[in-house]
Amino acid sequence: MTGRFAYGPFHEGPDPLAPPVDLRAALEQLGRDIMDGSSPRSALEELLRRGTTGTTGLDELTRRLWERRARIQRRHNLEGTLNEVRALLDEALEAERSALFPDPSDDARFREAQLDALPPSTAAAVRDLAEYDWRSEQARQAYQRIRDKLGQELMESRFQGMKQALSEVSPEDAERIRAMMADLNALLLAHLRGDDTAEQFQRFMAQHGDFFPENPRTVEELIDALAARAAAAQRMMNSMSEQQREELSNLMAAAFGDPRLAEQISTLDANLRALRPGEDWTSATRFRGQDPLGMGEGAQAMADLAELDALAEQLAQSYPGARLEDIDLEALSRQLGDDAGVDARRLSELERELREQGLLERSSDGTLHLSPKALRRLGETALADVATTMRHGERDTARAGAAGEPTGASRPWRFGDSEPWEVSRTVRNAVLRTASTNEGEVRIDVADVEVIETEQRARAAIALCVDTSWSMVQDGRWVPMKRTALALHHLVSTRYRSDELQLITFGRHASTVDIGQLTALEGVWEQGTNLHHALLLAGRHLRRNPDAHPVVLVVTDGEPTAHLEPDGNAEFNYPTTPRTISKTLAEVDALAKLGASVSVFMLGEDERLAAFVDTIAKRSGGRVVNPDLDGLGAAVVSDYLRTRRT
Structure with a gap:
């Protein structure tokens, strides 16, 4: 070995030192478009057209292709x-x-x-x-x-x-x-x-x-x-x-x-x-230019124009079965430079990674949708955004005892602790201590013992009722509402897994949905805010979990204008009628009898809505929060945690 090394360009496949594709940022953009009403397929196409931070999108590459094509025609003649x-x-x-x-x-x-x-x-x-x-x-x-x-x-x-x-x-x-x-x-x-x-x-x-x-x-x-x-x-x-x-x-x-x-x-x-x-x-x-081309140069110009047209078709991705792998990267680099080829390759890798890592799935009818893995990542992002605006902690009071749930952490044993030992860390502590003292034979000392940390948790049944009437879409409250639901769902499913969360949407009618359905829900022109029906479904969820602490959270931007009749039809009236208000408040009283206080997150400054939600808070022992859109997620999550502690 001489100890000397030679360095040169890497030519054997993908660059091993290239930065990985930023799937989190791409998924965040996808999630925003999907929650705004786009289908997963159109959201993915839009992401690829716009590009990501540091990567030029297909639209910009296409614009540069057409600009080069026009430049060839304007500059030359034959x-x-x-x-x-x-x-x-x-x-x-x-x-x-x-x-x-x-x-x-x-x-x-x-x-x-x-x-x-x-x-x-x-x-x-x-x-x-x-x-x-x-x-x-x-x-x-x-x-x-x-x-x-x-x-x-x-x-x-x-x-x-x-x-x-x-x-x-x-x-x-x-x-x-x-x-x-x-x-x-x-x-x-x-x-x-x-x-x-x-x-x-x-x-x-x-x-x-x-x-x-x-x-x-x-x-x-x-x-x-x-x-x-x-x-x-x-x-x-x-x-x-x-x-x-x-x-x-x-x-x-x-x-x-x-x-x-x-x-x-x-x-x-x-x-x-x-x-x-x-x-x-x-x-x-x-050709309209002043720069004359010879036969060879003219043939090359025509070949370049044909290549530009083919590349534009590949970048448009408008033909059946189109994939970004179809793009001729060598031709794109010839026409627009090496940076364009790198950008197209990154977009292709991004599309492939989104599919291969299971972030996009195809259902039995052939439609594309976000996978549970993608929803978890979106939930992580939404919850992280919420956490930045929260000033208080999320943890319940820890209590030693066999009834507690493991937190995933361990701590040194103290006199009186009855939690099970964390065996691997206990043995590791003994080995390290023995090695540091040169004792030779490994013996476990009481100072080496660590126990599994547990905490006693109260179980809660949460009903999150979100308004899906057209005004939520029209006034820009659609995506913040969905991100709030994502954050709460992720918190419950990862931190408080024993809790039962039910997501309820209400427009002219109310319905229960899972987080994937809510994320992909499109805004529909429909009149009616049927909070009465939503509270009926919330009460059904609480009764199915009688041993859990009841929590009802409502996100809305308008007073009730519809209620459910005994035959199952929804009656809509605007302005609202005393009958709609009476039936809605009757359901609030029914929830209060179950021990549930109703917290209302009021969006907007409607005076009639403010008076109505104040009545709900008084009759149920709940409270009213009037957050701005950026603080909606933090307000809902904070109220959920506050209710669990009390």
Whole structure:
């Protein structure tokens, strides 16, 4: 071992040092949207669209894609190759005329006449000069650059990266290209016939693989890459004016000075169309900019536009079975940079983790809902928020004795304690003490003994009645009400597990719900605040638990406007009627006979509601609390704990 280490980028899968996905923050956002009335599926989609802290959402990534697409169209046009060929042709003609001018011979005048008679079309002029015997070496080289330029552009339009590879073209290079094109068309034609081309493909790649830096592993991968590029080149031609398209098509016959190359390209396009008819061969795009693109650059621009369109569809997630794993992260990084690829990968991991960790479940009818695990986490968050606003403790008076419940903690034994020993901690204490004193043999001393801490708890039956009338939604009280229920439910289910909590919703009618149903409950336009029915259900819950201390908590923002008739129908009247008030107060009196005081958490400043809840408090021995929305959860939990202690 030399003790020296080398550090470098990590390339073997996911980054092991990357921060974990923040599921708690994501679940908090999901919970808020679901409690606000969104379905779990739409809440998840909205979360992914918005993104999370430090991670760009799908909407922003999509906006950047469309911005890049528009920038390509606004900045460029497709006249690059035509302009460059025209400039080279003018250079060649000017150099040739300069060489002919001093010569008084008839041959010089004849050549000048040939040059003057050239057609105005660039393609036709290049074609007519194919057999011209140049006097000027500079003109000859300029004309040769036209042929090389056309060959490079033609090959670049069909084979990505070819233009750079053919920066200097020798006759041998041109011959290699013609041989490659002939072999390629033979391979594609054999594959089109249905022949087994595996061996032929291997021979082709062994001989011509340097023309394909993407290194396709099968003939299908080769066809996919070539068809996408050829379709982009065709869309570029479709996007030109008819005159530009005709001019460029005619120029291609001069590529590398050999019209056979253009014929091979035409055959290649035909084979690829037959093999991949699903590619977009017909659409066109309007370019409005001043920056001219050559054929190769134009084909790449069209390929980029197609890639941007595909990425936008992937980010939209609007097709059946869409998942974020469908997003091509490499393409997204190419178009928007590495940060965009990282953000998309994080969103994909977030979606996968939410499903794999059991925070989202699919019911038998296929709908998505929050799992019990997710509800527990939401309850933890809601209770933590409540705890920050509470100034007093939550613990009951601890009392030693066999009747107590274990708290999960232990304490040193004291004379008179009868709780069971905490054996593992007792032995651990003995081992540590023996090791520190070098006594050798381990012996348990009375100072080592720890006992299991217990506490005596009174059992309570709690009915939390929450108003679900439309005014709760309209006035922004819907989510605070649900978070309050979540906090109380989590406290009871984790800290006071012997207590019995019943959640009761009341609008026109009242009903008992579990915490999952309440969390996903959507606001519905319905008139009526049937507190009478809710208190009836609360009384039924208290009677089912006669040995428990009764606790009734009511969260409402309006006086009762409905009551339940003996036939089970709800009678609604606004303004409220004496009969509704009388039946509701009669149920308050019935609860008082069971020993339950009714605590009312009044939301808003309605004077009629204030007078009514004061009456409830007086008749039941309860109290009225008028919290703001931020303090609602703390007020309800505090009252529950206060009632348990008393």
